[in-house]
Amino acid sequence: MADEHASAAPLKLHHPSPLAAEVAFSPPSSSSLAPSSHTSLQHERTHAAAQRTEAEEDADELRSFRELALQRQRAMGGGSQSSSFEPFVGSRVGSPIPDKHGLGWPGKGTLDRLNATPEETAARQKKLSDAVKVLLECIGEDPERDGLLKTPERYAKALLWMTKGYEERLPDVIGNAIFAEDHEEMVIVRDIDIFSLCEHHMVPFSGKVSIGYIPNKFVLGLSKLARIAETFSRRLQVQERLTKQIATAIDEAIRPMGVAVVIEATHQCMTMRGVQKPGATTITSSMLGAFRRSDKTRAEFMALIRSSQR
Numbered sequence: 001m002a003d004e005h006a007s008a009a010p011l012k013l014h015h016p017s018p019l020a021a022e023v024a025f026s027p028p029s030s031s032s033l034a035p036s037s038h039t040s041l042q043h044e045r046t047h048a049a050a051q052r053t054e055a056e057e058d059a060d061e062l063r064s065f066r067e068l069a070l071q072r073q074r075a076m077g078g079g080s081q082s083s084s085f086e087p088f089v090g091s092r093v094g095s096p097i098p099d100k101h102g103l104g105w106p107g108k109g110t111l112d113r114l115n116a117t118p119e120e121t122a123a124r125q126k127k128l129s130d131a132v133k134v135l136l137e138c139i140g141e142d143p144e145r146d147g148l149l150k151t152p153e154r155y156a157k158a159l160l161w162m163t164k165g166y167e168e169r170l171p172d173v174i175g176n177a178i179f180a181e182d183h184e185e186m187v188i189v190r191d192i193d194i195f196s197l198c199e200h201h202m203v204p205f206s207g208k209v210s211i212g213y214i215p216n217k218f219v220l221g222l223s224k225l226a227r228i229a230e231t232f233s234r235r236l237q238v239q240e241r242l243t244k245q246i247a248t249a250i251d252e253a254i255r256p257m258g259v260a261v262v263i264e265a266t267h268q269c270m271t272m273r274g275v276q277k278p279g280a281t282t283i284t285s286s287m288l289g290a291f292r293r294s295d296k297t298r299a300e301f302m303a304l305i306r307s308s309q310r
């Protein structure tokens with residue numbers, strides 16, 4: 001996704017401007033905002049570059065982008081502190097989330113599935129049921145025996161439900177639960193249950209995800225962290241990617257100082273088949289911003305998600 005705006009930026013921005021979306025999608029009138037902020041930042045840099053670390057520059061840019069976003073929010077008549085804010089998810093220039101429709105990382109047929117007419121949805125279920133009948137035959141069963149008669153239909157419905165995350169748009173998931181707030185301490189929601197399907201075996205893996213972030217002017221409704229995790233886990237996944245997608249989506253939505261996501265899960269493709277290592281868990285993590293830069297911040301997060309009741 002090389003776009004000229006991002007590649008022309010003078011340094012790697014951890015957080016491109018929230019206003020960058022305007023540059024791409026609105027008439028030229030508003031596009032003067034972002035470039036001028038880049039120019040002044042560049043100017044400032046040439047004078048003071050020697051004394052400043054990259055981290056400090058990141059933080060400064062974040063601050064000014066936030067300020068602009070907040071001013072704009074107020075100017076648009078949001079008025080009060082608690083007014084909601086349109087999430088930035090997957091809709092702006094330079095976004096690491098590749099989809100404009102807000103579907104995150106959709107599959108090839110996601111849009112067809114999402115936009116299906118009731119007739120098409122019925123046809124999809126029928127096709128899936130027929131395929132399950134074939135599965136039953138292939139394992140040497142009799143799809144016509146009593147106990148299995150309804151299984152293909154049930155399984156088809158269950159599989160569509162277990163992959164319903166493909167049909168969920170992040171802006172809908174997040175809704176208007178983004179709030180302007182001056183809280184700057186770490187926010188953690190830990191031990192959120194997740195259930196997913198490993199894409200290599202289409203067999204479940206399940207476990208717990210802990211999510212932390214350090215707000216930067218915006219906070220996300222707490223239940224939304226779990227909803228974001230749910231959206232991406234109800235798809236075919238590998239645990240590493242799931243971890244990263246959750247972190248990236250939160251980073252995109254509220255541009256915090258940093259995001260940390262840790263998933264500890266048990267894969268049934270490991271525990272009930274072949275290698276058979278019951279109880280073996282896989283731990284993956286994704287650290288962005290301050291959690292990546294600072295050992296201390298990361299250690300604080302890890303200590304908090306492991307404290308008590310563990």
Ligand SMILES: [Zn+2]
Binds near residue numbers: 202
């Ligand atoms: Zn697997």
